[in-house]
Amino acid sequence: MNKRPTIRDVAAMAGVSVATVSRVLSGDYPVANATRTKVQRAVRELDYVVNAHARALSGSTSNVVALVMYDVVTPFFAFIASGVEYQATESDRLCLVCTTHGDPDRELEIVKLMREQHADAVILVGGVNMTDDYRERMYRYAKGLEDAGSRLVLCGRPSLGPDFPAITVEYDNSGGAFSATSHLLSSGHRRIAMLGGPIGNTTFDARLDGYRRALEAFRVPVDPALISHGDMSQETGFRQIQRLLADGVEFTAVFAANDFVAAGAMRALRAAGKRVPDDVSVIGYDDTPFAPELTPALTSVHLPHEELGRTAVKLALQRGEGSARQHVMLGTHIAMRDSVRPLI
Amino acid sequence: MNKRPTIRDVAAMAGVSVATVSRVLSGDYPVANATRTKVQRAVRELDYVVNAHARALSGSTSNVVALVMYDVVTPFFAFIASGVEYQATESDRLCLVCTTHGDPDRELEIVKLMREQHADAVILVGGVNMTDDYRERMYRYAKGLEDAGSRLVLCGRPSLGPDFPAITVEYDNSGGAFSATSHLLSSGHRRIAMLGGPIGNTTFDARLDGYRRALEAFRVPVDPALISHGDMSQETGFRQIQRLLADGVEFTAVFAANDFVAAGAMRALRAAGKRVPDDVSVIGYDDTPFAPELTPALTSVHLPHEELGRTAVKLALQRGEGSARQHVMLGTHIAMRDSVRPLI
């Protein structure tokens, strides 16, 4: 096993100083053509690659973007991650991925690790419980990261105010829910069950808010019996429909907090002998890739997941005054399929 | 914006030398309790975090594991990534994620970047085209990474031989296909269409091989008309069924190269008025989370995705003689659901 060559070895072989090698490599400083060629030959000869840590230590930018999310497999996160990875690559950055599984301690640990790494940007993804504890925690993160020269980005979660030292990139969560509910309402549905969603979670709360606003706009009273809470899983959707049916709550349509909940709901409806969309219309949220594969193909609120991720990186990397606390909101649209039918 | 404190600042505040601070932080070397306390207080006071690059430069391990895959959203990759991330965290490593989208140039670029980063392990995930060019490329990667002190891991792709300086962690791809096909055969099916799959890709080839072996074991002739190629998408499954039907090829069962292909196939069958499983049985591969949500719930070959990822990291990080070229093969099993029915 050869020891890996350093810049000195390259300099020696090329017969120049290390400074010159460094200059050839970074390509900023003027270097004579003959010299450049000699250096490049030596680099190839020795199969030399720079030491990123030495460079980061000396230079002070690590060229790393960090992504912190709940998990890596839920399509919502996976697609945002995809956008982040894409844009990071585009911007010649590497992409560090960490998961919290909702554990604040782990999150704290990760932010500390990112300070150690001098990440150019730290992107926190997804809904949260907006408590005082959370705000305070974010404030500490922001301070720590700022001192380390990192940008903090809140992605797919609400801004903490214009004075908060972080970039926010969210999508119109409440607006999407408003559209979805309005779609059902204008199809004649009045008894619309709202399913899924951890109570207090900003994502679910926003979706619930859109649901409420749409009902109000149509002057339909909000019936608390139609609103259920739980996590965002298929099981939740399945059980919530079962309970609604068992309790004899009447409804002709279902607005699920996301596509998993919708899938579970459809399964429960089918099990109970209800046909979708003939007896009950169903609409989901997130427009997951499997939505079109369900039977019937699921109508869902489409989110700009990848663009969310890309924008987060783009804004974080853009230097200049005031660039450290921007706020962007992306739109959504409904992907119409076969799970919604007008009420006759 | 305060400048971030260094180890010297901590040393100064605690009234000790930097060496002592370093030792308190790494916790290996014996330090008097009183001293340790003083240092820890100073660390907390200053909100000090070490500089990972300085540490890596001096120490020489970066505590980073790199994951290189086709993309980040396909469940196959996402679940392996999940396992990798989990085990990396477990082992106090950070996880760098890169995607190639099948571009060899990008892959080369990434391996170079990982050499720069001194990643502890570089994990290459997923099937490939096993060409001479590929072997040669891998050999160059292995050499370069070995010099940089990194372990190379081939995950979910075949080993390059016991002498090749890389760890291999694969699953029994061909065996899974054998089981799936046997399941169909022992249910009485004889005309089984094999769908999807890029020709030459090790993953698809292995699945095809299992299909063939099962047919032979049941003394059923292999009919080339039943085997179609394409990518691993829903569209492929959809179109391949359409073509089979249009060509008047007879079949009573479908073995799809993965669950996406299976979903597309089921859609095409439904569109053609064929019922699944009454008229045609369908079996998928990968056991994606949406498999149980399809109608009917899809029977599929379950893969130990997460364990694949975890094992890759575990083996790569374990030091000692011979640990650099191990070969592990994990098993699969069939997740039985409702898309297969015995032929009467």
Added chain:
DNA sequence: ACGCGTAGGGTAAACGCTTTCTAGAATCGT
């Protein structure tokens, strides 16, 4: 011919940590 701006390149000081080497102090065996 002279001064000057600039291209080209070398020297050496950081960057922030780990670790070896060294040494004083405290403890122990006899």
Added chain:
DNA sequence: ACGATTCTAGAAAGCGTTTACCCTACGCGT
């Protein structure tokens, strides 16, 4: 009580780059 250990901690030499600073040589306007 005294040499031999054992603790504890500091000094300083790297680790591999980048970059500020300095110097030479050359082209050019006047």
